[in-house]
Amino acid sequence: MNIKPEFLQIIKDIKEQNIDIQLTTRDFLRYFSCEKRTKGNKGRIDVYLEEQNLETSPNYAELWIDGTLILKHKARAKSKASTSPIQKISILPAANKPPISISRDAKLSDAITQMMMHNFSQLPVMSNPRSVAGFITWESIGYGITNGNSSNEVKDFLDTNVTIVDLDKPLLDAIKIVIEKDFVLVQKKDKSLSGIVTIADISTQFLLLTEPFLLLEQIENLIRLLLDEKFLVQDIKSFCEEEEFENTIEFIDDLTFGQYIRLIEKPDNWIKLNLKIDRIPFINQLDSIREIRNDIMHFDPEGITPEQKQSLVNMAKFLTELIKYK
Incomplete structure (x- = not known):
């Protein structure tokens, strides 16, 4: 395997200084002169990590390609690296791009401006950074105006029937939900939003x-x-x-x-x-x-x-x- 010279120095620092190194999955693969996590590439990388008594957290094979991992020394080498056979929604770039959101107390004109500027069909509406109040869409705005709603507040056009899935939601299950709901919000373990996945994604x-x-x-x-x-x-x-x-x-x-x-x-x-x-x-x-x-x-x-x-x-x-x- 063609290991980049600078990676050898990183390994030396980890072992001698007992430090952890943070990097993206993509950069990690490039240190092995790889672009993709093919079966062959993963096999060779896993063998090398075992030989060097190293591990990544989370497992590089399950993480989004531009997600952040920690490369570290492990006290005792495992006999075999275990990876989940089920792909998660976290593999999608859109699930890892925190969405633009708006406060429920914002003006309707602010929401419309954001949606027009970014060519969005919907915006998550937040009560606070970790609490989703619902979402606002062109459809909810249209229905409101058609039914005589003359308010200029986002909260008065709010659709509370929001669907939120965890970042580790199985991809196939998530796809079924997206097809039914048009989009889903994706959240991290701390309940903050990590992305929004639409039918287009x-x-x-x-x-x-x-x-x-x-x-x-x-x-x-x-x-x-x-x-x-x-x-x-x-x-x-x-x-x-x-x-x-x-x-x-x-x-x-x-x-x-x-x-x-x-x-x-x-x-x-x-x-x-x-x-x-x-x-x-x-x-x-x-x-x-x-x-x-x-x-x-x-x-x-x-x-x-x-x-x-x-x-x-x-x-x-x-x-x-x-x-x-x-």
Whole structure:
């Protein structure tokens, strides 16, 4: 594992001076030359922490990527690091961004100004920093005015049917509530608000998770079109026997992504595709896509890196153009 030199000094300070170091999850990962908490990265980091008799609090694997953790020495090494298999709402950036709120005694014009300036649909209304009185929305304002409410006080347009969830609320449970209520307030253990999660935030997270799958499906479908009717069934079966593949092949679709690569990287097979591009860089890029595919199939809640996503977009576009001249 590629450990940054400055991190080695931090570890030395922790051990020799018996101090705790505060840093973000993102910076912690970067000390290990990692951007994401993939299964492989977590395995290597966990082994290293065990070897160095270190731990993080909270567990770096469960914390929001830009959340703050404490790296510290532990008196006795644990046999295995335990992480919750259930994703929490705390994984969402919006759940970790304290919302703009307004006092229940504020003027209605103040609430309207805040909502217009920030393009908000709702504002939490607070009785005090740790007590939510309710919320005010364009809808509650509209209903009030329609029913003859001429007050200029926020408290007279207050909707008290507010839903508050804890920061460690299971994500799937929270999503169901957000869909039903349009939004939820998220609170820390001390009852102060840590964020507000809306349907838009859930949609953004859903797109983050699903877009790579859709791009991969597009890429695989395009590869199948490149291979379609270029080989005899017996040729494919003979190839699989030579490579000692265990799956039964009747159609191009029966091949795995890795098998596509193995098939077309052979010079004799490449000629059959009749493509006017260079074989080696194309195969190398396909292999990079295969590695990204492996990461995606772990369904990491943080998604893939921007560079990985761009690689998928570029390959999908390239194959689309290639198919035009097939």
